Amino acid sequence: MNVLIVDDQYDGKIKSVSRILRDLGVSNVKHVMSSFDAISALTKNRYDLLILDLHIPQRLGDEIDSDGGRSLLQRIELDPKLNRPTTILGITAQRDAFSSAQAFFADRGWTLLLDADGSAIHDQLNTILATQIAHLTKVSQECDVFIITALAHTELEAVLKLPCTWTSLKLLDRPEVYYEGTFMDRDGQSRKVITTSLPTMGMAAAAAISAFVCATFTPQYLIMTGIAAGIPNKVNLGDIMIAAPSWDWGSGKLTVKDGKPQFLSSPVQVPLAPELHALMSSIAASKRYVDQIYLNWKNKKPTHQLAVHVGPIASGAVVLEDPATVELIRAQHRATIGIEMEAFGVMTAAYYSGNGGPKALVVKSVCDFADPNKNDDWQEYAAYTSAQFAFEILKSELAFDKG
Structure with missing residues (x-):
């Protein structure tokens, strides 16, 4: 299966996600650091799982956009040229962003996690990813x-x-x-x-x-x-x-x-x-x-x-x-x-x-x-x-x- 991670840093959170994915047997993981690079990836390839931070820049080097993650998801929904991921997992360290985006994710059946200190959600993240991958493994085998x-x-x-x-x-x-x-x-x-x-x-x-x-x-x-x-x-x-x-x-x-x-x-x-x-x-x-x-x-x-x-x-x-x-x-x-x-x-x-x-x-x-x-x-x-x-x-x- 293919996983796309969108986060402007390669910090403890992303390292933890990557380690969990590797332990679960997922090797096809791509990490990009901006909305622009994510759109480019989604134009070329189909991903089973999209994991993203809500705070991402439009382009690498730009200021962080506090609503960048949600804007990217709205673009994915509206643009027919983009390959929609099968499912989406959002992660944010900002309580305000978590509260404002909760309904947006819930309405679409997606998961949003609050990681306030960068490590507290490790066990929860491991459980969620293991469950999603068990489901997606079958889905990812389907082809046209x-x-x-x-x-x-x-x-x-x-x-x-x-x-x-x-x-x-x-x-x-x-x-x-x-x-x-x-x-x-x-x-x-x-x-x-x-x-x-x-x-x-x-x-x-x-x-x-x-x-x-x-x-x-x-x-x-x-x-x-x-x-x-x-x-x-x-x-x-x-x-x-x-x-x-x-x-x-x-x-x-x-x-x-x-x-x-x-x-x-x-x-x-x-x-x-x-x-x-x-x-x-x-x-x-x-x-x-x-x-x-x-x-x-x-x-x-x-x-x-x-x-x-x-x-x-x-x-x-x-x-x-x-x-x-x-x-x-x-x-x-x-x-x-x-x-x-x-x-x-x-x-x-x-x-x-x-x-x-x-x-x-x-x-x-x-x-x-x-x-x-x-x-x-x-x-x-x-x-x-x-x-x-x-x-x-x-x-x-x-x-x-x-x-």
């Missing part, structure tokens, strides 16, 4: 978007290069490494994004982690980025593919006919949400974003222009280098554009999380064609185009709930 990748190298690396001011996020009793960041949506609202990679490739890991993500982080959108095999003559190297629908190509019955094994497919398809399908199809047709994404890549890249394709993508349990198996999969859906190993798990977990669950979107780019010529030459470029396109969608296209 969760991005999953299969691979830590290449795929997650491409996501962590997105300009989201990433910081590490360690969850107790979880082996995965998580990162959280922020971005501005199309309405100028700061949004929280969390990302991780799977412990292993495949649908089982993708479904398990996605189900945990849906229950723990309650994102509005669950997005998977990364690399996949494309179908020749349908897509080109580096092209961006949107799964619509996804299914497990190995689902069915293996029987014997005329003495030979025969596979009878019986896939269950998970569709892309209708509004996302319409949006992605519109973007693909208009070729939005792809030219700039292509131009921004300064390393080796294909000579053909980048494109977006919306279509069926099959998931399976094996890495394919067999054109015959690819043809078998294409027979299950003649419009198939790609094959990979995780999309069905991600989309299934989101689908079965219920009406309150996230909308799932799988954005994978072509790095090979699942044939004997398969190699790693285009993985970095494909991971880049996938992550960059997903980010453009997040910034400029997706509709988020207000708040």
Whole structure:
């Protein structure tokens, strides 16, 4: 969780607060010394807890404003460009200021403490912070978007290069490494994004982690980025593919006919949400974003222009280098554009999380064609185009709930 402290001094009070926070396991603490610096911090980042002195200057070096803290809080309430903290704790050593601000804090459900001698409230402060942090720890895990990748190298690396001011996020009793960041949506609202990679490739890991993500982080959108095999003559190297629908190509019955094994497919398809399908199809047709994404890549890249394709993508349990198996999969859906190993798990977990669950979107780019010529030459470029396109969608296209 993130904490912002606003106080013009680093005295015994702030040292005590910082020590208590550290003992409670809170490490992401920022201390600023003026209203101006607090506004700057709240413009860039989202904080779970704001702790402030009521007597603070407008700018560092100015005279102390006896009503500076309350003025800052009023600015936070009125300015839509500022990220409102989840909760607020005020501390003052001035009895008059405490009395005049008590009703202001109480009306908003915030806490105001009187620290007349700088040490008397230590035990009370410890109790309050411990209670608030226990509540906020769950709240701070919530996010607007969760991005999953299969691979830590290449795929997650491409996501962590997105300009989201990433910081590490360690969850107790979880082996995965998580990162959280922020971005501005199309309405100028700061949004929280969390990302991780799977412990292993495949649908089982993708479904398990996605189900945990849906229950723990309650994102509005669950997005998977990364690399996949494309179908020749349908897509080109580096092209961006949107799964619509996804299914497990190995689902069915293996029987014997005329003495030979025969596979009878019986896939269950998970569709892309209708509004996302319409949006992605519109973007693909208009070729939005792809030219700039292509131009921004300064390393080796294909000579053909980048494109977006919306279509069926099959998931399976094996890495394919067999054109015959690819043809078998294409027979299950003649419009198939790609094959990979995780999309069905991600989309299934989101689908079965219920009406309150996230909308799932799988954005994978072509790095090979699942044939004997398969190699790693285009993985970095494909991971880049996938992550960059997903980010453009997040910034400029997706509709988020207000708040």
